[in-house]
Amino acid sequence: MTELKTGVRPATVSVEHLEMVFTARGRRQKALEDINLTIAPGEFFVIVGPSGCGKTTLLRILQGLAHPTGGRALIGDREVTGPGIDRGFVFQQDALYPWRNVTRNVAFGLELQGITKADAAKRTQEMIELVGLTGFETYYPHELSGGMRQRVNLARALAIAPAILLMDEPFAALDALTRESMQRELLRIAAAAGTTIVFITHQIDEAILLGDRVAVFSPRPGRVREIISIDLPRPRPESVKQSPEFQAYVGHISALIG
Amino acid sequence: MEKPNQPAGSLPPVAAEADSSEVAVPRNWRGITRPLTTLVIILIGWEVIGRYVLTNPLFFAPLSEVAEAAVQLWSTGELQKHIWVSFSELMQGTFAAIVFGIAAGVGIGISQRVRDYTEIYITALYATPLVAVTPLLILWLGIGVFSKAAVVFLTAVFPILINTAAGIRSTDPLLIEVARSFCGTRSQIITKVMLPAAVPFMLTGIRLGIGRGIVGVVVGELFGARAGLGYLIFTSGQTFEVPALFVGILALAAMGVGLTFAAQLVERYALRWRRSTEMDGS
Secondary structure, three states: OOOOOOOOOOOOEEEEEEEEEEEEOOEEEEEEEEEEEEEOOOOEEEEEOOOOOOHHHHHHHHHOOOOOOEEEEEEOOEEOOOOOOOEEEEOOOOOOOOOOOHHHHHOHHHHHOOOOHHHHHHHHHHHHHHOOOOOOOOOOHHHOOHHHHHHHHHHHHHHOOOOEEEEEOOOOOOOHHHHHHHHHHHHHHHHHHOOEEEEEEOOHHHHHHHOOEEEEEOOOOEOEEEEEEOOOOOOOOHHHHHOHHHHHHHHHHHHHHO | OOHHHOOOOOOOOHHHHHHHHHHHOOHHHHHHHHHHHHHHHHHHHHHHHHHHHOOOOOOOOOHHHHHHHHHHHHHOOHHHHHHHHHHHHHHHHHHHHHHHHHHHHHHHHHOHHHHHHHHHHHHHHHHOOHHHHHHHHHHHHOOOHHHHHHHHHHHHHHHHHHHHHHHHHOOOHHHHHHHHHOOOOHHHHHHHHHHHHHHHHHHHHHHHHHHHHHHHHHHHHHHOOOOOHHHHHHHHHHOOOHHHHHHHHHHHHHHHHHHHHHHHHHHHHHOHHHOOHHHHOO
16 A cells, blocks of 8 residues: 655644624524534544535635634644645535646645645655556546546645645545445545545435544534444445444434434 | 549549548548538639629639739739738737737736726727727828737737636636635736636637737728738729739638638647547536
8 A cells, every 4th residue: 555654743623612604695694603623633524414504614614715703713723714735625526627637636736835846746646646546647637537536636635745634525426336436445545644534425324434433413503413433443344334333323313414 | 542533623522422431531531622622613603703704804803814913923022022011910919919918808807906997998999990090000100010010909909808807707716716725825826727717718819809800900901001911902903903902802811711720720739628528528
């Protein structure tokens, strides 16, 4: 397996009394209410909830793309005020630059940091190997399948060696088979990279399969219903979904979302 | 396989494509043989009409006499001079229009304030047929190359500017957000996201601009010039030299076709990242 030095130690993510209020057409809508979370370094933390529960908003706040109307988010002991290269954001599909081929998309974050092409080339190639896209370096996004595009997305986020990886429903647009193989790949890559991961999904089985802990959000306004530790041994093969323990988690979370 | 046996001057074997076409006439040849067929028909029709229908030499000339006049004008070097003058007027004006149009288009595209100050006037100028100011430009700049380059600039700059601004503004907000999340600065977002996203729009604007620019050259030369294809057409008309008049028109047509073709090559290269989009269906 590819050995990977992230260069940055995984960091704690904490959220204190976070609140987010949007005003649309003169009406105030509460998207997030009193969110409190502490995510340990290296943890795979999953947030699951119905659409409209503010989970994407929370992720954008952690990335520094949105600013909360109350409370605060911290990386380590520093408050989040804007984007930073200690965090890598994996967007949903089609967030790739169509005029850049695979290599240049993966190198994008490094390029913005002013790292020279020659220095970025080695790191970029490592990331392409890590996500299994060797041989596709010169392909443009429109020539790739949805699953491959998400691999590029992931490689681009990992290339800047983030301490924290923020993933916004990255597999939602993929078909079931591709999604399963991407989940396996992500677990392998996460183990290799050793970063803290905050992963958002609306699929309960995906949350249980991937997460060390799963936070269940209520519908608007988003609130933490419960945080559940998933005590399933790793690695977790696909067959774990048939186990009674897994099914018990599914039942419990379904009831919470209800 | 039967092509070499065809007598010279006959139509290409269009009907033969049914069975043997895959081997004998590859698909891309048809892209050449079919328009050539049309051209041959038109040229023959021209000759016939000139000889037997519109026989008054003050109004029309058969193709053979036009060809004769072209050879005559070429041998004295006069035709080359006219082509060169018109071409350099067009190139100077277009080049200036591209540089200024893209720069101003980016400025208008990225800044709401600049847009507030200028947008309505740019729209007004785009809608105005600016060839109308040609007499004024000739008064200011004389009857040399510069006045015509200025006409080309004025007619070509607005499509380029407006398309560039539209391209910048229609950049996918998600792609801008990606750059922001990777700590991109404002200038990096402009150069690495907005500009590349606007390239297809710029190329469309340039193609439109060249088309308008050719009109600008001819109109400018009609108003006042010492040389150029518009000048050739104008003076030939004044002296009833219809064959020479047609030589000027045909040379303009050839210039237009050549430039359009060159623009297509540039577009195909610059937009290679989205070629075959429709074929791949993903």
